[in-house]
Amino acid sequence: MLDELVAVTKAVAEDVLLYNGNSFLIPLFLIALLFLWVTEKDRKVRVVLLYLVAALGVVFICPVYAWIGMKIDKDVYYRVLWSLPMGVLVCYSVVRLMTRFRLFVSKMLIFVMAVLIFMINGDLVYTKTLHFRAVNAYHIPQEVIDVADAIKLDNYKPIAVLPAELLPYLRQYTADIYTPYGRNMMEPAWNFQNTLYDAMEGDKYAYDVAEVARCARNEKCAFVVLSSGKRMNGSMEEQGYFLFRFVQNYFIYMDYNYYWVYKEQGLLDEDVIEAGG
Numbered sequence: 001m002l003d004e005l006v007a008v009t010k011a012v013a014e015d016v017l018l019y020n021g022n023s024f025l026i027p028l029f030l031i032a033l034l035f036l037w038v039t040e041k042d043r044k045v046r047v048v049l050l051y052l053v054a055a056l057g058v059v060f061i062c063p064v065y066a067w068i069g070m071k072i073d074k075d076v077y078y079r080v081l082w083s084l085p086m087g088v089l090v091c092y093s094v095v096r097l098m099t100r101f102r103l104f105v106s107k108m109l110i111f112v113m114a115v116l117i118f119m120i121n122g123d124l125v126y127t128k129t130l131h132f133r134a135v136n137a138y139h140i141p142q143e144v145i146d147v148a149d150a151i152k153l154d155n156y157k158p159i160a161v162l163p164a165e166l167l168p169y170l171r172q173y174t175a176d177i178y179t180p181y182g183r184n185m186m187e188p189a190w191n192f193q194n195t196l197y198d199a200m201e202g203d204k205y206a207y208d209v210a211e212v213a214r215c216a217r218n219e220k221c222a223f224v225v226l227s228s229g230k231r232m233n234g235s236m237e238e239q240g241y242f243l244f245r246f247v248q249n250y251f252i253y254m255d256y257n258y259y260w261v262y263k264e265q266g267l268l269d270e271d272v273i274e275a276g277g
Contacts, residue, residue, distance in 0.1 A: 008066045015081070016061075025086060028090050035093050039100075040096065053085065148176075152177060156262065159219065160222065160223035161196055163200065163201075163227045195215050196218070199211045205231065206233050207232050208233055213241065217255065217257070222255055222259075224236070224255070227251075228249045240257065241255055254275075254276065
């Protein structure tokens with residue numbers, strides 16, 4: 001047990017260092033916390049910005065609590081740090097420091113120094129490689145929207161299987177399409193297993209069409225979306241599917257079994273009926 005607590009303490013220290021990164025946010029936070037602890041007289045402010053924050057910080061670094069939290073999910077335990085209002089506390093301490101001086105020049109000097117420190121401490125987020133110009137109001141890849149719009153039915157929420165690269169964005173756009181699995185399959189740490197996912201993503205160069213079709217039927221998928229960037233070993237038509245639409249380099253197939261059932265129940269849109277007829 002002692003060895004585990006030591007390991008957990010090291011893990012917490014690593015989380016703090018990684019959270020701080022190349023900045024000095026945490027030293028600034030600690031300096032601001034100490035300054036307010038000495039100078040702040042308002043009891044309400046002390047409760048919110050001092051006592052509560054200090055308690056959360058102590059809880060985070062407490063080996064016993066950290067051991068419990070990391071048993072639940074080690075990879076996200078660092079997010080406890082998000083509950084600490086570091087930015088609010090630092091900025092408030094700067095304002096409190098300014099109010100301790102009477103001369104306007106002194107106040108402006110502190111303000112300018114604080115702004116410079118903040119600028120040096122941070123990075124311009126728009127220079128990051130993950131930032132790209134939005135192509136639609138949803139700020140997601142346009143192919144996700146086009147594929148989802150092609151699959152959505154006015155009178156029914158179908159089940160569809162999609163390539164992995166579309167999964168992280170689909171639910172941001174619509175809840176009118178069910179999927180047999182979501183982006184959780186793409187996180188190795190969560191250790192989810194699904195035979196359909198393995199059939200879709202097991203080979204990054206080709207689809208085993210027969211296996212994809214078999215697994216899709218087992219998962220009750222009416223639609224199967226396949227990337228044109230991978231070759232098909234076999235034919236979806238031979239497996240009882242028809243090509244409903246080709247959208248943004250993705251083939252959208254529909255299972256004829258579901259087509260006839262949905263058609264008899266009046267659940268299909270006219271464009272789907274036309275494609276299947």
